[in-house]
Amino acid sequence: MIYRYMNVDKVISALNNSTRRQILVWLKKRSNFPPALPEHTDLSGVCVGYIQEKAGLSQSTISTYMKLLKDAGLVVSERHGQWTFYRRDEDVIAATLSKLSEELQ
Template identity: 70%
Template sequence: MNLEKSIAALNNPVRRRILEWLKDRTNFPPALPEHADLDGVCVAYIQEKAKLSQSTISNYMGLLKQAGFVVAERHGQWTFYRRDEENIRAFLAAVQNELLKP
């Protein structure tokens, strides 16, 4: 894990808010019937909630993905994102270890 890259990804309030929103699928509109069985949230719903351009959201989600905070899955023309809870916990443990180690 690259702590600098992870911390840089979190150094933006909207990216942190996106991670917060992704904790609960009900923060977004219901999935379309053909996507009901998929994990995650369509990037279009994230863009709509954040009220930012498609290119900005794509950039933000790419940074969060590179940092290991989200997983992306393509389904046809749609990209769905979900939190990577295991990597989020690993990041928090790494920060704790670095800041609290003797």
Template identity: 40%
Template structure:
């Protein structure tokens, strides 16, 4: 996992953000309580949102949803956590802030 101190890769980050679907996922994850029902095995804020909830809300195939989440995770914008056989996703706020700061510096 990247830290906020590490320079965010602008090309990887921009590619991850180049999809309206991935931007929507990031928007939902910014306030998961407002966009998703309570979960049994994980707290929406602390643990993140279960991949199944994201898939259902996106109304996409599991493989397509997984690809979108993988791109966001690889870019560092979201953190994936395994818990009780499920994968939960939450925003990596420190890296998002570092990415925005670094991108401003480049532009």
């Protein structure tokens, strides 16, 4: 079961920022970002540069935000050369919502 890999406190902490929540919303649809470069069309996820551009924040701030989301298990990263691509981990997101629902109802 995915619960043993999920730390609800880390998830809540990661979500305690409107920009990080917005990033997760944006990542739901690849179409929220510019088209991938031709050499990246077969990759899943979104380049961190596109996330930074859309958020309008510094590279260091976005890197910190993405690390928090990744450490919480909400996103998965994949490195390709100099590029890092992020995508949502839908299983962890669903498990987190389910766990919180169980605990709070």
